[in-house]
Amino acid sequence: MSNVWAVCKKEIKSYFTSPIAYVAITVFLILVGFFFQSLIWWFNTQSMQMAQNPYYLQQMNINQMVFSPLFHNISIILLLMIPLLTMRLLSEEKKINTDELLYTSPISINQIILGKYLASLFVLLVMLLLTGFLTILTFVYGNPEVKPILIGYLGLFLMGAAFMAVGIFFSSVTENQVVAAVLTFGSLLLFWVLNWASYSAGGMWKEILNYVSFFQHFDDMTKGILDTTDLVYYVSFVFLGLFLTHSVIQSRRWR
Secondary structure (H helix, E strand, O other): OHHHHHHHHHHHHHHHOOHHHHHHHHHHHHHHHHHHHHHHHHHHHHHHHHOOOHHHHHHOOHHHHHHHHHHHHHHHHHHHHHHHHHOOOOHHHHHOOOHHHHHOOOOOHHHHHHHHHHHHHHHHHHHHHHOHHHHHHHHHHOOOOHHHHHHHHHHHHHHHHHHHHHHHHHHHHOOOHHHHHHHHHHHHHHHHHHHHHHHHOOOHHHHHHHHHOHHHHHHHHHOOOOOHHHHHHHHHHHHHHHHHHHHHHHHHHOO
16 A cells, blocks of 8 residues: 555646646636536526525425536536546656556556645545535525435546546546547546437336436435445446556557
């Protein structure tokens, strides 16, 4: 674990000694803040309109009307941001010709991959934790339910972890960071819109498309529904991404 931690610390330092992490986190927070403010404004407008009818006012739920759509918006932002955070993880090593030195060091390939992956997860965790300030504001001025919010954040982290696994795989495929980012974004977008394709499919194909789609598994979690099927899906996706990354590096190592 000491080798993994050493690689992880090196990558975290690389993130925060360059503008990458700061720019990504700043843009992320600005966009999240904009969507949060818009949703809160809409919720308050609806509340004032419903104030004349106590029955409808009681049916209003801040979790469903603010946090559920906010989590969906954040997931879209992550879809755009994560390729920028993962594009350099392995492609940069290849571009500056330090990959051979790294792969022939006493550190194993698994330790290298895991260290870099954990560093990217740390940045993701920082991004999500910083949005917690918005959640605190809703508890000060409102009365949301805690459990659906926690499950929603868990869904964001798991989805982000799956996005990171895809990103590190494509970063291992090419030395061009832009190409790695584009391939990551295109693949993530494809897995996202598979849910839309399921509407025009039928029978077994509809079930398959729904299962492999990111959206289908994440949608339930934004509503506070925690299903082991969704957890297994994201963990399996992470494992597959890291396994493919290991296979790419291993094949290159023995050429």
